[in-house]
Structures are given as C-alpha cells and as structure tokens.
Amino acid sequence: MNKQDFNEGLLGFLDASPTPFHATQNMAMMFENAGFTRLDEADKWELKAGQKYYVARNGSSIIAFTYPKTEKNYVMVGAHTDSPNLKLKPNPVIKEYGVVKFGVESYGGLLLNPWFDRDLSIAGRVSYLDANRTLQSTLINVQKPIAVIPSLAIHLDDKANKERTVNKQTDICPVLSTNEDFDFDEFIKWQLANNGIEDVKQVYASELSFYDTQKAEFVGLRNDFIASARLDNLLSCYTGMVSICSVNADKPVLFIASDHEEVGSESTSGAGGSFLENTLHRMFDDYEEYMQMTRSSLMISADNAHAIHPNYPTKHDTNHAPHINKGIVIKVNANQRYASNDKTIAKFKHTAASLHVKLQNFVTRSDMGCGSTIGPITATRIGIDTIDVGLPTWAMHSIRELAGSDDAHDLYKVLTGLSA
Structure with missing residues (x-):
C-alpha cells in the first residue's frame, strides 16, 4: 500500500x-x-x-x-x-443558570484546556430493554455538534493568560441547551430511533464520551502533518x-x-x-x-x-x-x-x-x-x-x-x- x-x-x-x-x-x-x-x-x-x-x-x-x-x-x-476524553456520568443532567449541562468525568491523563470552545458531540454504547423485553446493547454516534464548553471571557479572568487552571468538577461541564425540558432517557431513545431501534422499553445504562467533531486533516505547507x-x-x-x-x-x-x-x-x-x-x-x-x-x-x-x-x-x-x-x-x-x-x-x-x-x-x-x-x-x-x-x-x-x-x-x- x-x-x-x-x-x-x-x-x-x-x-x-x-x-x-x-x-x-x-x-x-x-x-x-x-x-x-x-x-x-x-x-x-x-x-x-x-x-x-x-x-x-x-x-x-x-x-x-x-x-x-x-x-x-x-x-x-x-x-x-x-x-483521554470526557465521559458522561451516570446521572449527567445539570439544569441551572438557564441552561442544560452534562456532568462529566475526565478519563485518563487529559489535557483539559484545549477542550474549551470546541464543537462537541457524543458517542458510545447504550444498553437497553427492547420491545421483546430482551437486554440489548448498541453503539450510537450523534455526529451533530450538540454541546460546547465555553471559555470564561478574559474580562472576567485577568489571569487567564498567566495561570489558567481547570477544575475538573465545575469548569468543564459541556452546555447543551437553554431548553430546560431536556430529558436524558428521551434523548437516548431518540438516538436509538435514529439507528432504527424503536419501542425501547427501558434505557438501563450507557458508556458515552464527548468528542470534537472537527475532522482529521492534513496540515502543513506540504501536508507535513496529520492533525486529529x-x-x-x-x-x-x-x-x-x-x-x-x-x-x-x-x-x-x-x-x-x-x-x-x-x-x-x-x-x-x-x-x-x-x-x-x-x-x-x-x-x-x-x-x-x-x-x-x-x-x-x-x-x-x-x-x-x-x-x-x-x-x-x-x-x-x-x-x-x-x-x-x-x-x-x-x-x-x-x-x-x-x-x-x-x-x-x-x-x-x-x-x-x-x-x-x-x-x-x-x-x-x-x-x-x-x-x-x-x-x-x-x-x-x-x-x-x-x-x-x-x-x-x-x-x-x-x-x-x-x-x-x-x-x-x-x-x-x-x-x-x-x-x-
């Protein structure tokens, strides 16, 4: 090849x-x-x-x-x-200050600062009870950018360019929506329906991670690098x-x-x-x-x-x-x-x-x-x-x-x- x-x-x-x-x-x-x-x-x-x-x-x-x-x-x-990535917690939904956020855990030795201001989506595996009341699991990939972790403006953090630190509990929660009617199980069922899986009786568990939707690409004057x-x-x-x-x-x-x-x-x-x-x-x-x-x-x-x-x-x-x-x-x-x-x-x-x-x-x-x-x-x-x-x-x-x-x-x- x-x-x-x-x-x-x-x-x-x-x-x-x-x-x-x-x-x-x-x-x-x-x-x-x-x-x-x-x-x-x-x-x-x-x-x-x-x-x-x-x-x-x-x-x-x-x-x-x-x-x-x-x-x-x-x-x-x-x-x-x-x-390394940001994984959703089992009960991820946080509704406060007029938005819906997801609680996440940092998986592995993650470099956190580059995750801010990225177009994020979610993918992973979901286990559920199907229409025949049989336990099943399947992969989902939303693909569409559905969340972002906005940076704090420099006007509100005059030390941002000197000593920026990130709190893993409070600073990196991805923001999904201003519609506080959001329901996590319904969101998962919607994704399963997109995969052709209808009439899901119960969503039991999931292992989902955020990822950057920017595609892998050649970078450099002569395509010297691969960025991804x-x-x-x-x-x-x-x-x-x-x-x-x-x-x-x-x-x-x-x-x-x-x-x-x-x-x-x-x-x-x-x-x-x-x-x-x-x-x-x-x-x-x-x-x-x-x-x-x-x-x-x-x-x-x-x-x-x-x-x-x-x-x-x-x-x-x-x-x-x-x-x-x-x-x-x-x-x-x-x-x-x-x-x-x-x-x-x-x-x-x-x-x-x-x-x-x-x-x-x-x-x-x-x-x-x-x-x-x-x-x-x-x-x-x-x-x-x-x-x-x-x-x-x-x-x-x-x-x-x-x-x-x-x-x-x-x-x-x-x-x-x-x-x-």
Whole structure:
C-alpha cells in the first residue's frame, strides 16, 4: 500500500472511531473484509491451519491472528483503543443558570484546556430493554455538534493568560441547551430511533464520551502533518490492523488492540487482563507448544512518542529527542517503563535497515517522570520478548494531536517486513 492510500485510509478510520467501541467495530469490519473468521470467546474453538481469525472482548478490545499451526515464532503487534476524553456520568443532567449541562468525568491523563470552545458531540454504547423485553446493547454516534464548553471571557479572568487552571468538577461541564425540558432517557431513545431501534422499553445504562467533531486533516505547507483527535493511539491501531491484513495467512502474525491503557490497563479488556493470554492458550493448548511460541516470538508495543517540541526544546534529553517525519521512535527506559532491550532493538533495527526506514531513539530526561505502555505489562504477563516503539507526536492527550504524515507508513513497512 502506498503512503497516500495509507494516510487517506487513516483519516477515515480516525473520523469513524470516536470511541474504543467504534474503533473495535471498524477493525472487525476490516478483518471480515480481509478474510478473517470471527470467533466468540463463549464458544468452543476449532481452529484450522492456514486460516485467519479475530475475536473481540467487551466490544472495545480485539485480537486478530493468522494460524499456520506449525509456525510458532509469531510477530505480535500491540496497541490500545482508548484515548483521554470526557465521559458522561451516570446521572449527567445539570439544569441551572438557564441552561442544560452534562456532568462529566475526565478519563485518563487529559489535557483539559484545549477542550474549551470546541464543537462537541457524543458517542458510545447504550444498553437497553427492547420491545421483546430482551437486554440489548448498541453503539450510537450523534455526529451533530450538540454541546460546547465555553471559555470564561478574559474580562472576567485577568489571569487567564498567566495561570489558567481547570477544575475538573465545575469548569468543564459541556452546555447543551437553554431548553430546560431536556430529558436524558428521551434523548437516548431518540438516538436509538435514529439507528432504527424503536419501542425501547427501558434505557438501563450507557458508556458515552464527548468528542470534537472537527475532522482529521492534513496540515502543513506540504501536508507535513496529520492533525486529529485520538492519534494516541488509533494511529498505531490502524497501522497494526493494515499490517496484519497485508500478510499471507501462512505467516505467524498477531495483532491486539486493548482498551483502558490510559487508566492503567487493569480490566478484563485491558492489557493487564487475561484476553491475550486466554487467546494464546486456545491457539496452543499444549503447554510445551505454548512455551515454545512465547519464547520464540516478538511483541512490538506500538504507542505514540513525544516529539521534541520546537517551542519547548528543554523538555527533552538533547541526544534522545525525536523529530516528526524523521523516523520511527525506539523507546528505552532503564527502569522498565518501556520493555525494549538490546536483542529486541537489534531485530527491529535490522529489519528497518533492510527496508531503508529511518529510526530514532527516545529516552526521557533523567529529571522527569516517564510514562509507560502496554509493553511492560504484556512482557510481564506473557513472558514474551518485547520492544516499545512509537510515532513522534505533538500535543499528546490534547483534543487535537499532531503527527507526521510519513511516520505511520514507515511503521507499516517495518511491521510487514518483520512478518515476511
């Protein structure tokens, strides 16, 4: 796949995936179109050699794999489906001062200031009782801008440009309407009706998030950048998805995109849960074969990396400061916040060199804290050799992040090269 087609597909995937549920659904559709067979965790699996499969958990995490059976040296790619956002509280409606607002929680390490004055919509999953009194769940996406978080005018806050802070309880409630007749359940039923679901008896629960309706777009004099919400980490999800769809079924390849990375991965559908381990045991039910597979395979943990910010260069270690559009980033941390080691780095570098793909190194400043990824979690839980890589990004965890228009395609080339 050439870079232009790759990037155009990426923009479409970003726009169509406002929540982990939507991202997982879109990846499942892609796998279906690429000839993967859907599995259900609650069913008995009867895997056939030479076939390709995928399985989802919670509708927000997904695994796809080839099954050559005799080959055990898997190339695995790990990413995460979730991004920091504003999630609705269970009883979200607040009516005061002549408006209807929604109470929200900040999910993950959210950069709050960029959420002000944006055209916001809502998407997520709803569980309800249908006309036959059967419990159902479905995805909704309002798409239309329905809310905004207005900034406080500088006339009322003369320190706004000096020391602006945001109170997560009181300052970031999105405003929906001046019509105080608003009813939340009726709003949800209206959205379900838009999906063709009529006569809903009861709305029981929902997991809904706000998102910016501005589309993903090329930015820069020569389209140098891709600007979008949720680049962390749908950028890696898309790259891993396209990579496994591009390899033959006789090559041992696995892709996993897990939920809840931004809040620690400790859930049934997070990397700290059993999803990957359960799947691998069902692929290799003989313990000796399972161990042979884990010790001969490689996990590439793909997550975004902090590119050196041209206005804040001192936030980086000078010798380990990645630049946008200058190559894939290998992430290293002496305290195992990243899982890269010399052997996994060497294997990745060898493949990149054969494809003439540029690489960079990232090590956080020694006087600053270091984030982490699913890499160390997966390495610890599965016992698989792992490397942490990423694509250089600005404004990570903002409502609109920025990455290079070259880098993701380079990662795609290396991932398919490792699988060849």
